Amino acid sequence: MLTGAAHGALEVRAETDGGARLSGRFPYGAVAELAKGRSEVFAPGSLEPRGNVYLLAQHRFETPLASTDSGGLELHADDDALRFEARLSPEVVNTSHGRDALALIRSGLAVGISPGFRVPTGGERVERHDGGLMRTVTRAELHELSIVTRPAFEAAQVEARCWQAPQEAGRAIPAAWRWR
Secondary structure (H helix, E strand, O other), X not given: OEEOOXXXXXXXXXXXXXXEEEEEXXXXXXXXXXXXXXXXXXXXXXXXXXXXXXXXXXXXXXXXXXXXXXXXXXXXXXXXXXXXXXXXXXXXXXXXXXXXXXXXXHOOOOOEEEEEEEOOOOOEEEEEEOOEEEEEXXXXXEEEEEEEOOOOOOHHHHHOOOOOOOOEOOEOOXXXXXXX
């Protein structure tokens, strides 16, 4: 699974039953520089929920906070962003990872939203742009959203990718231009 991140807006509200509500957004059209000369952007509406979508802490499936199947996570997409509203039950809030996630959000240390997704065949465009490569994700299967401390792509995630710009006039693209 690939992950991507951009600065979003997170809001936390306490519930009277001891639970918590989180709301946030992952903006479309925001360009993220993954590495020097390698950028990525999500087209409007490109994140399509697939199956049970989870809200996680730090992309770790062992730290679920909510999910669409449990009724604790609602997703809403428009032309500007993928928005979410999550209700963390009192039971989740009282777990160590629930308390930790809320403490990091409230302290301002975990303020990023990062989607976990798969790009199906034909769901991306890679083009030369400003002396580098720009990957535009036009369709992605969304499997999870994560609250992250560093709302930018990590080197390990970039290295797990294998992107190529289109070949030009039959010439192979030099290795320096390929994603790894």
